[in-house]
Amino acid sequence: MRKIHIAAGLAALAVAGWLLPPYYAGLVVDGLIFAIFALGVNLLLGHTGLPSLGHAAYFGMGAYAAGLTAIHVSQSFWIGAAAGIGGALLLGAVYGLLALRTAGVYFLMITLALGQIAWAVAFSWRRVTGGDDGLRGVPRPDLGIPGLLDDRNAYFLFALACCIAAGLLMAAIIRSPFGRSLRGIHENPQRMEALGYRVWLHKYLAFVLSAGFSGFAGVVFVYYKGFVSPEAASIVISAEAMLMVIVGGAATTFGPVVGAFIIITLSHVVSGYTDRWPLILGLLYIAVVLLAPQGVVALARRHLLRRAVR
C-alpha cells in the first residue's frame, strides 16, 4: 500500500471520528484499543511463532497500574502510561522467564496458567484492585489542559494518536534486523542457533515487548472506560486477541488492526440483534481457522494482486 493511501485513510478516520456521534466514536475507540493489543500479541504469535493464551494478563496489568496511578498519584498521562507500560513490561519479564522454559503446547498451557494467576490476583486482592467490584472512578488524563479529553470525540483522536504511535513503533520493530531475526527463529530455530543468534534472548525480548504493547492498550482502555475489572485479565480476552490476530493476518504488520476492528464491530452488531451471539462468535472462530487461516489482509492482498498483475 502506498504511504499516501495510508495517510489519506488515517485523515479520513480522524475526520470521521470527530463527526461521528459519541456512541459510534466509542465503538471505534474500542477497536483502536484492541488494535494496539492485537499488535502486541502479533509480535509474539505471528512473527516469533509463540502462541500465548494469557496475554490479557499484561493488558490487565497495564490497565490496573495506570488506573491506580491516575486515582492516587497523578492525572498526567505520561506518568500513568509509564506506570502501566512499566508494570506490564515487568510482569512480562517475570512471566517470560518462566514461560520460555517450555515450547509448543506446553508454552500455551503455561501462559494460560500464568494468565489465570494474574486474573486471580486481580480478583482476590480487594484492597488494591477492588476485587470483583473492579476499580472505578479513573479520571481522564489531562495532557496539561484539564478536561481536554473528557469529551468522547476528543478521546477518540487521542486514542487514534496512540494507535498510530503504536503501529509505527511496531512497524519499525518488524522491519528492523531484530524483527527479521524473529521471523527466522519462527521458521527454523535450530538454524538460527547454528548461525550464532542468541535465540532465547530474541524470544525473551519479543515476549517482553509484546507484553509492553498489551500493557499500553490497557492504559488507553482504563483511561477511556474510567474503570477496570478482573474480566480484563480473563482468558476470554486473551482468546479474542488471538482471534483478532488470526482473522487479520498473523504474519502481517497491520493485519491485527484490521482483525481487531472486524471482531469488535461484529460482536457489537451481532449482540445487538440476537442473544445467540456467543454461538455466532464461536462459529466465526471455527470458520476463520478452517477457511481463512492466513487472515483477511493476506486474502485481500492476494485478491488485489491477482487483479493488478497482468
Added chain:
Amino acid sequence: MMQRVLRCRASRRPGRCRYWWDQYSADNQGANDMMRKFAAATVVAAVAAGTSWGATAQETVRIGVLGPNTGPYAVIGEEVKNGFEMFFAEKGNKAGNVKVEVLFEDDQAKPDVGMTKAQKLVERDKVAFLGGVVSSSVAYALRDYAVNQNVPLVVTVASADGLTQKQAAPVIFRTNSSGSQASHPFGKWLADQGYKRLVMMAPNYAMGYEQTGGFARTFTAAGGKIVKSLYPPLGAADFGPFLTAFDPKQADALAAVFAGAEAIKYVKQFSEYGLKGTIPLVGTSLLTDDLILAQQGDAAIGITTAMHYSSALDNPENKAFVDAYQKRYNRTPTFYSEGSYVGARVIHDALVARNGDTKDKPALLKAMHDVDFVAPRGRFRFDDRNSPINDIYVFRVEKEGGKLVNKPIAKFDSISQFYTWTPEAFMAMPDYASVANDWAK
C-alpha cells in the same frame, strides 16, 4: 478494460487442469480506482451517519433494561426481563397517556460490555431511563455514567451496599434490598431466639461479605459470638472441604448465603455430609429463592432465611402477581422478578405523575423518589438515598401441597438499609468487605 481469459487451477489428477474463466482488468487503474472509491465511500458514509442521527421526535418514552442474557447468570437476567415485560404488558405499554417502549440489552454481567450497551441505549436509542442490572460490578460502572448523563438508573437486582450509600446519587435508585438490609434484623432475631454461637459461610466477594456481615454485626451486638467464618471462592465446585472444616458441636447454627447454582450445591451437600439435623442452617433468601427451591428438594426443608419477598407472601397484590406470572411464564416468580416489576412501576408512576414529561429532570427524579404504593412485597417507598424501606420477613422452608415454599414466620416492619443506625453513623463504620475476616476473632 475487462477481458476474459481461460485459466488453469491445479486439480487432483496430476498434469490436468480445472479450467475456469477469469475476468481481469487489463491495467492497474482498476485496483487504484477501487481503493479510492472505497475510501471516499467510507468518509461519506461516516459523515452521513453523523449528521443524520439528529434527535428524532419522541412521543414514546423508552426504557433501557440491562441484564445478563448469556452466561451463568442468564436465568436471573431472564427474571429481570420478565418483571419489566409483564408490568408494562399489563399497562398496555403505556404510562398514563404516554407510550412506553422497553428495550433489552445483554450486559453479560461484564462492566465494560454493560457500559457499551448503556451508551448505546442512552445515546443511540435515546432511552429516558436505565433499569435492571444484576451484577454489582456492572452497577458500579454504570453509576458514574448515569450520573454524568443525568439519566435515572433503577437497579432491580444488584445488591451492592455502596450504590445507595457512599456512591448514592439522585439518579440512582434501587428496588431490591441492599446486601445487608435483610441481614441486620435477622441477626438480632437469631440472638433473640437463643442462638449464641454462629459459623458463617459465604462466597468470597462483596455480595457474600455484605449479606453475612449484616447479621454478624447485629448478632454480635446482641451478645452472640461468631465462632468461625469461611469464604469459599466464587464458583467452588465442591463445598465438601468447607462444610467439613468446622465442628458442628461448636456452634448453634450455620449461617450461610450462596446464590443460584452454588446455593443448590450447598444445600444438598449440607444434607449429605450429615449436617442437616445436626445443626440448623440459616441465611438470607438468596439461599432458597423460588427458582432453586425445587432443585434443592427435601434437603432444604427447615432452612430459615430472611428477605423482603417470597412468592408465598399472603396478600392480595402478591397473589395476583404470582398468578399472572405463573400464567405467563409457567414458573413461580422470585424476588428478582418482583424487584424488576416494582422497578417498572416506579418508572411508570413517576411518568404518570409528570404527565410523560422527561425533560424536567429534577421534577422527574423527585416524582420517582416520592413513589409510594403497594407492591407484591407490601408497601414500597424509598428512603433519602433512593433505597427501599421494606418489611423484612423471616421465612422457613416448608412443604405445602407437595411443593416447597418459603413460609413467612416473622416480620420486621419498615427496615431501611441503615437499620437502627443513622446514615452518618452507619457509613462511618468500615464496609463489610473489609471486616469480613474480623468477625470470628
Added chain:
Amino acid sequence: MTFWSIQILNGLSLAMLLFLLASGLSVIFGLMRFINLAHGSFYLLGAYAGLSVIRVTDSFWAALVLAPLAVAVIGVALQRLLLHRVQSNELAQVLLTFGVLLVVSDLSLWIWGGLPQTLSRPAILEGSWRWGGIVFPIYRLALTITGIVVAIAIWLFLERTRIGAIVRAGVDDEEMVRGIGVNIGAVFSAVFAVGAGLAGLAGVLGGAMLGVYPGADFEVVLQAFAVVVIGGLGSLRGAFIGSLFIGMVDTLGKSLMPDLALFTIFVPMVAMLAIRPSGLFGRA
C-alpha cells in the same frame, strides 16, 4: 482425625471425577497430539444429555449408559468433520476447539435453559455413610469406587489387548504404526470416541453431585488441563496420579487456606511446566 479423614475422602472423590474427565484428554493428546479445549463441552453435554434421559426414562442407570454413548458419537462426528483438518497445527487446534466450546455452551443454554439443575440419583445412592465419627455421602464413595474400577479397566485394555498395544505404540511413535500398516485414522477416531465418552460419563456422574449449569464446561476444562499438565500428557498413569494430586491439593488447599483457593490449581501447574514440562509421567 475426623477432619483429615473426611478431607482425604473428599479429595479422593474429586480426584476420581477429574480422572474420568482428564484420562480421555491425556490419551487423546498423547496419541493424536491434539489439544482439545472442547473437552469441557463433552462434560457439559454428558450432564445435559443425562438430564434429558432421566426426564424421559426416569432412570439414572439408563442415563449412565446412554449419555456417554451419545457424547462419544458427537465426539467422533466432531473429530471426523472438523478437528482432523487442523491435525498438525497447535494454534489452529486451540482456536477451533475454543470456538466449539463457545458454540456448545450457547447451544446448551438455548436448549436446556439457564436454570442450574441437578441430575436425580437413585435411592440407593442417596444418603450418608456413617462410621466412627465420619459422615460421608454414599454417592461420593460410589463415585470413588467407579473411578478406580474404570481406571483399572482402561489399564487392562491398554496393557492386555491388541488394540491397546496399537494405541500405546501410536503414542510412542505414530509413523512407525502407520508404517506397519495399521489404519491409524480409525484408531484415532476410536480413541477420540472413548475419550469423549469418558468425559460424558464424568458429566453424568458430576452432574448428579455438583449440578449442571452454564459455565460448568469452562470450570472443568481448566481443572482437566491442570491434571494432564501435572500428570503428563499421553500417560494413563500420569492422569491417575495427576488427578490424585490436583484432587487432594485443591480440596486441602480450599479447606486450609480459603483465601488462596483460586491459586491452588494454577500455581502447581506453572511450577510443573517450568520445571518439568512433560509432567510426571508424560511423553514429550
